[in-house]
Amino acid sequence: MDTQTKNERLLTRDQMAKRVAVELTDGWLVNIGIGMPTLVLPHVPKDRDVIFHSENGIVGMGPAPDDLADNDPDLLTAGKQPASLIPGGAFVHHADSFAIVRGGRLDAAVLGAFQVAENGDLANWKLLGAKGGSVGGAMDIAVGAKQVLVMMTHVTKEGDPKVVKALSYPVTARHSVTKIFTDMAVIAVTADGLVLDELAPGITADEVQAATEPKLRLSDSLKEIAV
């Protein structure tokens, strides 16, 4: 397969965000991680009431204001980008914010990742051999959210699989990831291993398997990602 051709068939970040957005169910409370996951918010269908939680104490976070002049330095996403408060949103302090997280109130979290293992282990906070590191709320959120939805490119820049048999990067939380959304596929983490649920248009199951370390089972209802 020609690499150039394959790259052209990979989902864009925006297409991935759109697919993740579809996953967010009406009435859910969802935490959105920093980086790529922030793209998800504008793609949530308007007829769905998905409530966003930001760990800095915003329950009911809305998108950035249309007018830059309306940006408020005290109303930011966890990634310190402009945000807003929806009508009926509320502010809580940091301990109360993580009480929501660990108390099981997050229906889902959308997080980036360096690696996901076939048992659902998540690595997303520290690069290999890094000194120090920045953990932020990743460990609390990965442990607390009912569903941990990972959004990442399928392979590293060097072409190495990021869906692996066992993590080589430092673990964020064990057995936490429930579904993986990449630029090639949607993969469910189940008690019986990884299940390939959806393929990006033009990508084959064999291509996904070749870019994935553990064995994938094909879903009985394997389908194409709507883009």
Next chain:
Amino acid sequence: MDTQTKNERLLTRDQMAKRVAVELTDGWLVNIGIGMPTLVLPHVPKDRDVIFHSENGIVGMGPAPDDLADNDPDLLTAGKQPASLIPGGAFVHHADSFAIVRGGRLDAAVLGAFQVAENGDLANWKLLGAKGGSVGGAMDIAVGAKQVLVMMTHVTKEGDPKVVKALSYPVTARHSVTKIFTDMAVIAVTADGLVLDELAPGITADEVQAATEPKLRLSDSLKEIAV
């Protein structure tokens, strides 16, 4: 000594309350227990800013309204009696209220007691042989307050000492009482044992000792309680 005569020399509950009120220092945060301690509040000198904490979430509790018609069912003391909120008072929920208590923010608590031991052990929550019992906030407050001021009659109705060598009643908190205010005396609990600091007018040190189980040391500055 004639009993009738002695009883006449004992402090009234109101006189005891007045003496305890003098102990409360300007700027202090103070929790007032249910029962006899509630008499203390009106005796605090007007020029002293003593802030009262009630465990049901009132920081800055004031006295009952002058007019009964102003009583508010949502503004009660811990003993469910009418109260008010001082200007600049605030409401907190129950976990935050006890965070104040255990977090070391109470300068003092005024509590009733069944017994106090010479090492400061406090018994004030359960009668001997009682089934069940009602503990309320007593254990948290006795452990948390910087000074635990006990206010009680010196002896039981049967004439038994309530200041004892070792508790026979169930303990509320170990090593917690700092000062004892009775109808006969004021006694400090120190690392070197009990010190008789003050006597009710007309009561002698010998009478107090006779009504007290452990040995009392006389304070170098033993004086009469101002009534």
Next chain:
Amino acid sequence: MKNKRVNTPAEAVAGIVDGATVMVAGFGRSGVPEGLTDAICELGVKGLTVISNNSGTAKTGVARLLLEGCVEKIVCSFPRASESGVFKEMFDAGKVELELVPQGILAERIRAGGSGLAGFLTLTGVGTELAEGKQTMEVDGTEYLLEMGLRADVALIKARQVDGRGNLTYRKAARNFNPIMATAAEMVIVQAHEEVPIGALDGEHVVTPGIYVDRYCVFQQEP
């Protein structure tokens, strides 16, 4: 948007089953959702474990639940008060079980349950008979009790205001156990004095974010 509003206390408590663990907020009679406790009595469920600071004033709230035979066990800090004759009589007759918990520990255990913490270490209760059977742990030479988080199937909440998202405010010291119990149950049911439009509550003044609330009804309780 999820519709959390129901029309009556009866609709609000529908589905509570025999044997459920139910938190009932309030301190004394302040902040007790009596519309909801009355509705549970009328529902006629049995074998409840009730978590509540008090055991009910006269024949209201938890006392009525006790009177009507709904309660098997009560987890409580101050069950025997002059106003709580119903509990006293039933407890002395062996008709209700009691787990006595210091008030601050009861509040903190509920907060821990709502915050996803298994337990916490405290000095409260060390060396007392309420420490019996509990695990202790020494930290820097001091002995602490391990107290466990507490959760319930249902929490019954009395609020002052509610909006369509379930955001709540409380009235004065009627706040007490309400905000913490609202975090610590699978089903959070609210009796609110009044409903206000979404957006009418300042996000800085909301005490319980609506995400905690499953159902609410508007019910003006008799004082």
Next chain:
Amino acid sequence: MKNKRVNTPAEAVAGIVDGATVMVAGFGRSGVPEGLTDAICELGVKGLTVISNNSGTAKTGVARLLLEGCVEKIVCSFPRASESGVFKEMFDAGKVELELVPQGILAERIRAGGSGLAGFLTLTGVGTELAEGKQTMEVDGTEYLLEMGLRADVALIKARQVDGRGNLTYRKAARNFNPIMATAAEMVIVQAHEEVPIGALDGEHVVTPGIYVDRYCVFQQEP
């Protein structure tokens, strides 16, 4: 009444000594009391242990404390961010020590410290390298980490409003770590945007009761 008001950030931070442990509130640059951190830089104290979610944005707040050589160690959840070049450079050069703590655990440890709890049991961090050296405990077959309460000598707080009793409100998500840090230090120092008369704040809207506050100054921080 105790006078808690001082005139300037410099007066407010007077007396902070070398080697003190100082909580600095804020998330990113929101809610950081930069008037107070600047005043500490001018005071020239050394060897501070700073407890803060971030390590400072550009050269403000904690980053300026680092730059001016006031800091020996930082207890932090997200020290290495694109906006935190000062920390990165100093840490990589071995000039500052780091204790990395998950954000929710940092918040909860501060709350525990302020609430008089020695520690708590959590699932966060179990099986990760941040669990190394920490005590674990099994409850009902599940392994939990024991995390310890955290207190400081000084907490630096940024408030929106203050009254003469020290009651505080906060602005939007600038609330973040402020209310919990205000409970967990021996000396709580506040920089408030405005002062209002006693009684002007509704007791139901006060977020930090004034009993927690030792000193405050009115200081309007540049955005």
